[in-house]
Ligand SMILES: Cc1cc2nc3c(=O)[nH]c(=O)nc-3n(C[C@H](O)[C@H](O)[C@H](O)COP(=O)(O)OP(=O)(O)OC[C@H]3O[C@@H](n4cnc5c(N)ncnc54)[C@H](O)[C@@H]3O)c2cc1C
Ligand code: FES
């Protein structure tokens with residue numbers, strides 16, 4: 001096989017520590033051969049693309065208890081390092097105190113991806129297209145980084161030194177994100193992508209302004225996807241202070257934002273980006289002036305996590321373990337206890353298909369883009385191509401094979417057949433696994449909620465209408 005065709009994430013050990021101290025110790029011991037994994041949605045792709053050839057060991061943080069708390073105290077909103085984008089968008093605290101971050105998290109990928117992808121993972125990957133970064137930048141957030149040597153606080157604005165590079169040392173973990181609450185300030189994040197979900201930003205923009213009556217007391221504006229790192233629109237920030245936000249001031253401030261020197265790449269030309277920066281800056285400042293930044297926030301964003309899992313049941317010391325490729329992963333799949341080896345170095349998708357023999361879950365892209373590999377991990381829809389297989393140890397998994405009960409199809413499976421929602425059928429398991437969680441979470445979804453719930457699943461045959469029909473059919477028959 002050509003090296004690009006070789007499957008797997010190519011690590012030889014998967015460590016699952018039970019405490020942050022143990023995780024820090026492992027990082028210190030293994031040195032550059034080890035890398036932390038949270039949701040895995042960035043690092044697994046980097047490993048399978050051989051971007052990090054030195055990494056041999058993954059240190060999985062997701063079983064450590066108490067790392068996904070969201071709290072507010074003394075004017076600071078704190079997020080633990082395992083807070084996912086879906087936790088952010090369903091957190092009343094984040095929406096109230098740090099709206100730009102909630103708006104950014106809602107733009108990340110699609111619901112099943114957001115069930116595992118974390119805010120901290122987004123920061124550390126340090127792509128200028130990563131949506132949480134401009135939001136946190138404009139909000140003047142900081143991170144707390146810890147190693148076996150101690151702890152330090154770093155402003156998000158000082159974190160990035162080059163494309164995909166941060167000032168973090170290899171043995172440091174981010175243990176908290178700290179965001180000053182908006183209070184009376186207004187803030188907002190917007191993104192331009194090529195489609196409504198699963199789209200890398202062409203331009204993203206976050207702004208926070210503090211008004212004294214009509215006059216701007218302070219302003220922050222950060223631009224994503226226009227340079228190797230997220231950048232501040234400094235001229236705009238300085239120009240706005242002391243001025244009233246009338247249409248002329250806004251137009252001039254937006255024009256100044258468009259004096260950055262954007263990148264030309266496959267997603268857009270530099271001149272298109274420049275035009276869009278100006279349009280987005282103008283609209284954002286106008287929306288903030290009019291106090292309408294919350295008007296399009298969805299009241300019940302879809303997560304495909306019907307009851308947000310009780311993290312205390314899936315974290316803690318009883319899950320700590322260490323896997324080599326020889327050791328067994330023991331879990332419950334479709335209600336049956338399963339034990340199989342060869343998990344370290346594989347994705348859950350590869351392990352389910354090749355080691356467990358459950359081939360109903362499909363591999364469309366192996367990159368999180370198509371949703372064909374959707375399964376339920378501890379009750380939550382996830383993309384199995386982006387979950388390390390060893391993470392399944394001690395978990396409950398449902399695959400498409402487990403949806404029918406006593407050989408009777410699930411109502412959604414029946415509805416797919418009756419609505420002819422199948423052509424080649426390759427995408428069908430993924431759509432049904434996502435659709436089933438959608439209906440569990442929201443038994444009578446609006447068309448917009450159906451669109452949100454299925455936005456991470458691609459079909460190249462049907463045109464989608466039949467899927468919508470099948471979902472509607474199930475809600476009608478209830
Ligand atoms: C199909 C697809 C679509 C996507 N769409 C978007 C999008 O629209 N917008 C967007 O912004 N991103 C997008 N992403 C990127 C990705 O999902 C996000 O960046 C995500 O938030 C990463 O979080 P994670 O928990 O999965 O990170 P991981 O992959 O687990 O880790 C990412 C990096 O962070 C490090 N790390 C993790 N936790 C810590 C810690 N506590 N301390 C120090 N280092 C740590 C890891 O070692 C790794 O280097 C997409 C990815 C895919 C595959
Ligand atoms: S999203 Fe996993 S195979 Fe495409």
Ligand code: FES
Nearest residue numbers: 423424459460461
């Ligand atoms: S039915 Fe063929 S890809 Fe969806």
